[in-house]
Amino acid sequence: MRRGSGLALGAVLLLTACGGKTGGTTGGEKITATLDGSGSTFQKAYDEAVIDAFKSEQPGISMTYAGGGSGQGKTDLAGGVKQWAGTDSLVKPEDMSKYATGLLYWPIVAAPITLSYRLSGVANLV
Numbered sequence: 001m002r003r004g005s006g007l008a009l010g011a012v013l014l015l016t017a018c019g020g021k022t023g024g025t026t027g028g029e030k031i032t033a034t035l036d037g038s039g040s041t042f043q044k045a046y047d048e049a050v051i052d053a054f055k056s057e058q059p060g061i062s063m064t065y066a067g068g069g070s071g072q073g074k075t076d077l078a079g080g081v082k083q084w085a086g087t088d089s090l091v092k093p094e095d096m097s098k099y100a101t102g103l104l105y106w107p108i109v110a111a112p113i114t115l116s117y118r119l120s121g122v123a124n125l126v
Helices: 002-018 044-057 070-078 093-098
Strands: 033-039 061-068 084-086
Touching: 033 070, 044 061, 061 070, 070 084, 070 093
Parallel strands: 033 061, 033 084
Antiparallel strands: none
């Protein structure tokens, strides 16, 4: 059920993002909110760029991403200190109960992981 809800949410977000701009609207309430995140420092630069672009579209919504590492993000999210978190690893099944409202996961940044090493006596690998 939760997975289906996550997929549905992802589909709605994707379709919303694909929508074109229409003529200006008038009236309506100004949206205001504060959304603070923390976690993976790997994705921090990406998140900050996305937040800057989002702020130009929704100036009434304050968003921040503090970084601090994946573990910090998980701790902050579980403790209710932050509304969202970035992580390089999944939450362990035994830790899921720490998240009172549950979790939704979706990847936003990916990168290759390399293993660097030195072979004694090898001057050239080509």
